[in-house]
Amino acid sequence: MTFPARVHIQEVVTRDGLQIEPRFLPTADKIALIDALSQTGVSKIEVTSFVSPKAVPNLADAREVALGIARRPGVTYVALVPNLRGAEAALAAHMDELNLVLSVSETHNLANMRMTPEQSLEGFRAIVAAASGTPARLNGSLATAFGCPFEGVQAQDRVLALAERYLELGLHSVTLADTTGMANPRQVAGLVAAFRARFGEVPLTLHFHNTRGMGLANVLAALEEGADRFDASLGGLGGCPFAPGATGNISTEDLVHMLDEMGVPTGVDLARLIELARGLPALLGHDIPGQVAKAGRSGDLHPLPASLRRAAG
Amino acid sequence: MTFPARVHIQEVVTRDGLQIEPRFLPTADKIALIDALSQTGVSKIEVTSFVSPKAVPNLADAREVALGIARRPGVTYVALVPNLRGAEAALAAHMDELNLVLSVSETHNLANMRMTPEQSLEGFRAIVAAASGTPARLNGSLATAFGCPFEGVQAQDRVLALAERYLELGLHSVTLADTTGMANPRQVAGLVAAFRARFGEVPLTLHFHNTRGMGLANVLAALEEGADRFDASLGGLGGCPFAPGATGNISTEDLVHMLDEMGVPTGVDLARLIELARGLPALLGHDIPGQVAKAGRSGDLHPLPASLRRAAG
Numbered sequence: 123m124t125f126p127a128r129v130h131i132q133e134v135v136t137r138d139g140l141q142i143e144p145r146f147l148p149t150a151d152k153i154a155l156i157d158a159l160s161q162t163g164v165s166k167i168e169v170t171s172f173v174s175p176k177a178v179p180n181l182a183d184a185r186e187v188a189l190g191i192a193r194r195p196g197v198t199y200v201a202l203v204p205n206l207r208g209a210e211a212a213l214a215a216h217m218d219e220l221n222l223v224l225s226v227s228e229t230h231n232l233a234n235m236r237m238t239p240e241q242s243l244e245g246f247r248a249i250v251a252a253a254s255g256t257p258a259r260l261n262g263s264l265a266t267a268f269g270c271p272f273e274g275v276q277a278q279d280r281v282l283a284l285a286e287r288y289l290e291l292g293l294h295s296v297t298l299a300d301t302t303g304m305a306n307p308r309q310v311a312g313l314v315a316a317f318r319a320r321f322g323e324v325p326l327t328l329h330f331h332n333t334r335g336m337g338l339a340n341v342l343a344a345l346e347e348g349a350d351r352f353d354a355s356l357g358g359l360g361g362c363p364f365a366p367g368a369t370g371n372i373s374t375e376d377l378v379h380m381l382d383e384m385g386v387p388t389g390v391d392l393a394r395l396i397e398l399a400r401g402l403p404a405l406l407g408h409d410i411p412g413q414v415a416k417a418g419r420s421g422d423l424h425p426l427p428a429s430l431r432r433a434a435g
Numbered sequence: 436m437t438f439p440a441r442v443h444i445q446e447v448v449t450r451d452g453l454q455i456e457p458r459f460l461p462t463a464d465k466i467a468l469i470d471a472l473s474q475t476g477v478s479k480i481e482v483t484s485f486v487s488p489k490a491v492p493n494l495a496d497a498r499e500v501a502l503g504i505a506r507r508p509g510v511t512y513v514a515l516v517p518n519l520r521g522a523e524a525a526l527a528a529h530m531d532e533l534n535l536v537l538s539v540s541e542t543h544n545l546a547n548m549r550m551t552p553e554q555s556l557e558g559f560r561a562i563v564a565a566a567s568g569t570p571a572r573l574n575g576s577l578a579t580a581f582g583c584p585f586e587g588v589q590a591q592d593r594v595l596a597l598a599e600r601y602l603e604l605g606l607h608s609v610t611l612a613d614t615t616g617m618a619n620p621r622q623v624a625g626l627v628a629a630f631r632a633r634f635g636e637v638p639l640t641l642h643f644h645n646t647r648g649m650g651l652a653n654v655l656a657a658l659e660e661g662a663d664r665f666d667a668s669l670g671g672l673g674g675c676p677f678a679p680g681a682t683g684n685i686s687t688e689d690l691v692h693m694l695d696e697m698g699v700p701t702g703v704d705l706a707r708l709i710e711l712a713r714g715l716p717a718l719l720g721h722d723i724p725g726q727v728a729k730a731g732r733s734g735d736l737h738p739l740p741a742s743l744r745r746a747a748g
Binding site: 125311332384385 | 438542545549582586587588617618619621624645646647649651656689693697698726727733734737738739740742
């Protein structure tokens with residue numbers, strides 16, 4: 123097994139994690155969580171989404187959060203933007219990076235954005251123009267890249283063609299997102315290898331969900347093909363509206379734990395991440411899907427059972 | 436990625452899964468569950484454990500279950516046996532295979548068996564003698580092969596030396612068990628490769644727990660090294676006494692789902708497995724950790740959202 127020399131961890135809990143929570147997390151709590159995450163060594167934080175408050179009421183405080191956090195040098199602060207209006211707001215809030223999203227699946231894009239992927243791409247031109255001359259970088263996410271809950275598996279050629287369109291528009295990097303947790307490791311290895319063959323060193327992020335238990339297996343498959351940037355959500359928050367009770371995004375602490383155990387450097391302080399994940403149930407009022415926050419690290423040894431302590435004593 | 440031409444699925448839910456359940460599952464329910472599992476295409480079923488009812492009250496009906504199930508030709512029916520008394524009972528119940536267990540970690544073996552691994556091996560001689568001349572096969576399991584909750588990681592040399600001792604005793608096959616879910620994919624790949632280099636075609640089973648979310652990633656790593664036999668537990672039942680709230684054994688339906696999605700043949704009827712897993716909460720009175728039973732298969736498509744149906748209509 124050959125792995126990248128270093129893996130970048132990109133935290134999405136306050137965007138992808140919170141957007142489908144049943145309750146609004148107060149702005150001050152969001153800011154405190156992001157400020158704490160800024161100290162853990164993650165490379166990027168997707169702070170929020172500048173989306174209509176009617177569409178995502180949980181993120182109605184996007185501007186307050188973006189302006190309220192303490193920026194730590196070396197961390198890239200990202201906002202998801204669905205349209206020009208959101209992009210302008212994100213630029214006004216000095217975000218380091220804007221994340222544009224379209225779905226590879228036409229049906230999914232129509233359902234989520236009420237336009238075709240082609241119309242989404244057209245709309246992105248105005249965002250590229252607005253960001254031009256600002257220091258903001260632009261990332262293009264391809265949702266449902268590994269499958270659409272309405273259409274099924276998406277052709278690899280179509281995924282790569284849309285990535286190409288992003289790059290032609292002038293975007294700097296691409297995210298392949300497994301929006302509803304349909305990816306399998308063989309498919310991941312194939313798509314990552316094809317992406318790298320076609321686009322060389324264009325920065326590539328993998329965004330996996332653990333909906334069907336394959337999240338970290340998909341990470342492993344991507345790592346073996348040289349992928350070195352992963353989105354993840356503290357506590358594994360996120361979830362999928364089509365799978366009630368199923369787990370959501372891959373958990374940041376479970377991801378970093380696996381990489382730590384395999385000796386792959388991330389620069390992230392796992393102990394601190396676990397502490398933050400263990401604080402989530404009190405903050406949100408429910409249990410979290412992440413496993414390492416419950417089980418502890420593999421290396422956390424347990425005291426001898428009483429019977430052996432007596433024998434030893 | 437190269438995978439084995441066929442993978443054997445070995446179901447352990449009625450042994451590893453039920454042994455730590457809070458409630459005794461009635462004997463008739465155990466038998467019905469095993470009989471249903473016998474029809475799914477799994478290669479082996481670990482039916483029960485012939486252990487002292489004081490030690491594991493949930494399996495006090497070992498004999499009734501073993502004699503009550505309908506044996507399906509082609510399925511190997513296994514019982515775990517801790518000692519000669521258990522082995523004699525298992526042989527009297529015509530089990531196809533006896534599964535012997537010792538812990539690689541001396542501390543863990545002392546805690547569980549009240550003897551050293553060396554003493555366990557000595558005790559197994561009598562079991563080998565008792566089984567000799569019967570059609571029963573003998574499998575040797577190495578618990579804590581990927582780490583002990585008291586001692587931490589176990590040296591690979593020690594694991595292989597104990598496997599060698601099993602084979603010298605006359606056992607036919609070996610299981611490497613990650614008893615408390617401490618294994619990581621790099622370690623799995625290394626140990627599987629070392630086992631195969633040393634023991635060639637000796638049948639090897641991998642027994643993983645998903646305690647820290649790495650269960651299917653560990654399967655993937657093992658598959659890539661040619662491993663083709665995996666224990667798994669319907670619904671992901673099992674769990675670990677050291678990690679309250681953490682998940683247990685890897686889930687059979689999640690495992691088969693991943694293999695199906697990757698095109699690796701198992702001969703198992705996934706739809707039927709999912710149906711059986713979905714029946715577990717009613718049987719046991721609690722939710723199950725397995726994900727695919729909740730989320731459905733990756734290929735299970737969802738109806739169009741109402742907005743699009745209206746547009747299409």
